[in-house]
Amino acid sequence: MKTKAGAILSSIRIDRSQDRKISVQLYMGLRDIILSGGLKGGERLPATRTLASEIGVSRTTALDAVSRLISEGLLESRIGAGTFVSHTMTGRTPVKPRSAGTVSERQPRLSPSTIRAKKLFAERRRLPHKSQAFVTALPALNAFPMAQWARLSARHLRADRDAVMGYGNPYGLPRLRAAIATHLNASRGIQCDPEQVFVVGGAQQAFSLIGSMLLGQGEKVWFENPGAIGARNAFISQGADLVPVGVDDEGIIVEEGLAKAPDFRLAFVTPSHQQPLSKILSLARRLALLDAADQADAYIVEDDYDGDFYFGDQPLPTLKSIDTNGRVIYVGTFSKTLFPSLRLGFIVAPASMVDAMSTIFSAALSGVPTWPQAIVTDFIDEGHFATHIRTMRQHYKRRHEILHEQAWQLEAHMQIQRASAGFHTVGLFKDPARDERSFIEAATAAGLTLSGIGRYCLTPIEPKGVVIGYGAASDSEIRQGLDTMAHLFA
Template sequence: MKTKAGAILSSIRIDRSLDRKISVQLYMGLRDIILSGGLNGGERLPATRTLASELGVSRTTALDAVSRLISEGLLESRIGAGTFVSHTMTGRTPVKPKAAKIDAERAPRLSPSTMRARAMFAERRRLPHKSQAFVTALPALHAFPMAQWARLSARHLRSDRDAVMGYGNPYGLPRLRAAIATHLNASRGIQCDPEQVFVVGGAQQAFSLVGGMLLDRGEKVWFENPGAIGARNAFISCGAELVAVPVDDEGIVVADGLAKAPDFRLAFVTPSHQQPLSKVLSLSRRLALLDAADRADAFIVEDDYDGDFYFGDQPLPTLKSIDTNGRVIYVGTFSKTLFPSLRLGFLVAPASMVEAMSAIFSAALSGVPTWPQAIVADFIDEGHFATHIRTMRHHYRQRHELLHAHARQIEPHMLVQRASAGFHTVGYFTDPGRSEEDFVREANAAGLTLSGIGRYCLAPIDRKGVVIGYGAANEADIRQGMDVLARLFATAV
């Protein structure tokens, strides 16, 4: 006897005469059924093997469609239970499916630069919104000091409502700029004036602003390969030519960058915890990179996205702290240290760049919301931020050790690397012939959240594997997640 889900899914028609890929047809069919209310929140889908059999498609095709719907939040996979329609769809007004055919003649005419950038963008999947194994980029939200945050929030609404609800300073709230400068001096060894600190709507906005300010079309940017997808897309949008510079155990290979593009205009690096390989840029490489930038009259964007969460006694000095010639633009974010929806980040400009950057901010930006800036300023000034960083540094170190303890069961198939900071690492396949895409597809369909290293690459690299997050997952998530990986490896043998 067919379940309700099985009966409804049988209404999906696959037309092999169309140019559209079968996996896309299946994805659109499932999406339309969910959006139109054919399946309600919490209802279970048939297993992908059953789905593939009933519709006459390969399991890989079914996995592709289901994985895409999971990434978009329409489906959710529960380890050991199956795949279900997301509870967020419960009670929603049904949406009438749009016509599949798009009138190309009515599509807007885009500029050549936009079309060029669009063709080069790396795909950005839906960013994570809930804790599970092995989500990356999401901090441990359950450990956030919500009571202190709520108290500070209420205080500002009571005492200075007009100030926090009106228009703000385009450069950032002065108190927050001063608090950030003080924090960076104490924790990251960066000596800067508050006037050098500019508050932005997240690190991604900082990359776009810096790129727009410094780069002309076609100018070369050294970019770590593999490297951060968001920054990559930001510089592509600015018309830059990205130069893939390899990363080894000491970080970005400066000599390789000089061989490929000695006339580079900008270098983008994540020296404290390389994204995604978790390497640390050695001191000799830091000095070589600064020297290369000075000789080329170039600048360096230092993305220190989770450098506060180092595991050793003392991290290597930031590039900004040892930059004596004003070459480094330091970028930080509160998305990792506090929470992502805050949408607050900052950049520290060289003193020589402050006047020009101030003019751009004043002319083109209205600033970010004042209320959260005021809360963060108090959070730092009253010592809560430093306490939270220490607490989370210990938490992530524990999660890192837990991950490695449970990773022993998959060692014949994957070598999980040790990280020195942050809340993600990578696992390399021991079999060089294993497909990243196939493995990630099956893992995500089984309820995990993994990405292949290849997604982060501008150019192919020798080793294959996956990026593994451990910060947001609890102990049960990590243990069960490793059990799932072990089963997937065992099935594939």
């Protein structure tokens, strides 16, 4: 290829060790040369046979890449004359080629609320995806009854295509809404009609929707400190003014919230298993919180993310079940009770909010995929869900006990708190000078997954420590993980 075009095209390098197809690599190489101005509008390309020979690919590969560029309008094929760069590229400002990972110099114009939110967002790394010690928020995936799930999945994927592949009910599959209402009544003491249940794409979407419905710019939200990062970021994105309210052995300190922001619009709590400190909101505090919300004409978001896995003594009633004035918006998720990739959660709205929420769902949302909802419905109706909950409750209780049986080797450095629900707890440093971040970095290098309590805080608290997940780790991984932590302290 002795022409100018040939010399430029010979600079394309094919990496056969990549997973990306060779024809795609060649197409991208040609496209970048054209867009960067290496070849001008109207300039002729070498024949595909010559191009293939010089670059070291098959002619079929070269034809595939060139045909793709012709279909995109970057190249033009003229019968009897050859292939040319499209004249539409004449006079265009060349686009500087970008390597993977580089950032455009031109920054997007963001709204003032987004600029503010970016500054306030809590650090949120990728959610856990690998079962090991001591990852949090991930259930024991290896204990899930996959055989029953596969059978139900096959049944529904063979069903009527309109039901499987079409647009579903924006509020959620009616059968699933009814099944959720029945389950909540039987297991969580919540009496609600199926019309109060709205199915969403996970709890995170629920928090964003609630925030968009109820919060104006700068309105105050009581937020547990420390508290759940996902909900925190969702409310910040809606322009809320988050008020950090401390947590003690009885849960959120209502008196502190009243002293800081008596005019609050919303309160966010995790009463069944505080995130991340694992405390249970006492009955006295529950009643005080309900009274405070009633006096302020505010609402309470109850995030019951793993309340089904209570393994302590008699569990306290959910906040929703003792709410007599329609102040509590209950949020649940199947990410913990089943598995995260389902991306299924639900909102139980107060009766007074059903009409407004129905309008928003029907006007602005298309609903979540129907067929996973149908599978979950049958999983509940056939009794597999209740059986799975009972099994996992004992599973997490056993893992919790193994954690504490082996915790003696950390006694000089850390106090691991007892939990009564879910699959995480906290370990508090006995040395107040110990730095969370440096300890976590050392743990990560040693193959452990830990998060510092400080990540969950709006304002710093004492003492320092780490969040320890035990649900997704095997018995041996828990023991080995504690051995590793003991060596790190030493």
